[in-house]
Amino acid sequence: MSDNPLESKDQSGGGGFRAFWSRHRHLFWTLHSLWALATGVFVVWLARERYAFVPWVVLFLALTWASTMFFGRRIPDSPREEEGSPRVPGLGEEATSYLTRTMYQETLFFLLPFYAYSTVVGSVNMVFLLGLGALAFVSCLDLVFDRWLRTSPVASVAFFAIVAFAALNLLLPILMPLAPIWSTRIAVVAAIVSAVPLAAGSISWTTGVKARVGGAALVFVAVALGFPQLVPPVPLRLDSATFSRDIERSTLEPIQTFTGRARLTDLDGAVVVLMEVFAPTVVPTRVAMVWERNGTVIRESREIEILAHDLGFRVWDAWRPTDAPLEAGEYEVVLRTAAGRMFGRASIEVLDS
Numbered sequence: 001m002s003d004n005p006l007e008s009k010d011q012s013g014g015g016g017f018r019a020f021w022s023r024h025r026h027l028f029w030t031l032h033s034l035w036a037l038a039t040g041v042f043v044v045w046l047a048r049e050r051y052a053f054v055p056w057v058v059l060f061l062a063l064t065w066a067s068t069m070f071f072g073r074r075i076p077d078s079p080r081e082e083e084g085s086p087r088v089p090g091l092g093e094e095a096t097s098y099l100t101r102t103m104y105q106e107t108l109f110f111l112l113p114f115y116a117y118s119t120v121v122g123s124v125n126m127v128f129l130l131g132l133g134a135l136a137f138v139s140c141l142d143l144v145f146d147r148w149l150r151t152s153p154v155a156s157v158a159f160f161a162i163v164a165f166a167a168l169n170l171l172l173p174i175l176m177p178l179a180p181i182w183s184t185r186i187a188v189v190a191a192i193v194s195a196v197p198l199a200a201g202s203i204s205w206t207t208g209v210k211a212r213v214g215g216a217a218l219v220f221v222a223v224a225l226g227f228p229q230l231v232p233p234v235p236l237r238l239d240s241a242t243f244s245r246d247i248e249r250s251t252l253e254p255i256q257t258f259t260g261r262a263r264l265t266d267l268d269g270a271v272v273v274l275m276e277v278f279a280p281t282v283v284p285t286r287v288a289m290v291w292e293r294n295g296t297v298i299r300e301s302r303e304i305e306i307l308a309h310d311l312g313f314r315v316w317d318a319w320r321p322t323d324a325p326l327e328a329g330e331y332e333v334v335l336r337t338a339a340g341r342m343f344g345r346a347s348i349e350v351l352d353s
Helices: 005-012 014-047 056-074 091-117 126-140 142-151 153-175 180-202 207-226
Strands: 237-248 253-258 261-263 271-278 283-293 296-300 304-308 313-319 329-337 342-351
Touching: 014 091, 014 126, 056 091, 056 153, 056 180, 091 126, 091 142, 091 153, 126 142, 126 153, 142 153, 153 180, 153 207, 180 207, 237 313, 237 342, 271 283, 271 329, 271 342, 283 313, 296 313, 304 313, 313 329
Parallel strands: 261 342
Antiparallel strands: 237 253, 237 271, 271 313, 283 296, 283 304, 283 329, 329 342
């Protein structure tokens, strides 16, 4: 038994709680990760069609930014972490880290359904959606994500920049009449600018770190601006597509519609498609429709300037071959923006008889 009263007090008081937390911390955060994933699924369900909630993402981002600023400045480097024996974070560090992770989790899961609406399965913009989903899942792994935030300031800043870009890319065309391509460009700049204070406050600027941060920023800008096809053109999305043999020009009402299949004898030498696009507010954009038959492009319509209102818009096009009769086959129509960003696709099988 120790004769030191201070040692005895530490073991029976605060030290006891710290020892208890040290023993059970891993189990607690593992169970919490399952809870976070479950609440994330609920947020995905809650976010469906609730575009009015999107401006709240700004508040979440601001809180995440402030939390990350505080978190990055508060946590010092620990020699024991470098030796492979991580220390148990204090109560303040745990609370701040928890707040940061929660903001990331809720923001990412909230964004997922809106990007899913504008993503075409099998297209290149699935990469962005899957990436957001992966980040949302990682943010639920409390122990992994917490250690990542604490030990890699560069990764922490990059994570924030990506989430900020995804949120602003959706928010900007809802708040103001911006074409999706312009909201993407502005969102890239805003995300990088907002990440600068985080980097300045949490990163030790060695030569190697400067090279990694600069390289990451250049890649981020190059991908978002040089390859906009990777980013779904939120908030636009295809609501429905109808094939017919003709259309009433004045009312845009299809004449004799078909679902899935149509016979050559019923089409009268032409295939017409009417696409209805949803937009939650005024969204100016340019769209075009690309026709394929059995995987080969046969027609690309001219780009049309559209000013979508809060009910969306309708566009149509027709394939009427002039040098040969209409042929049987699998016809597919892709709806894209002027920057080549696909956000709708429909197909119909044309039969000989």
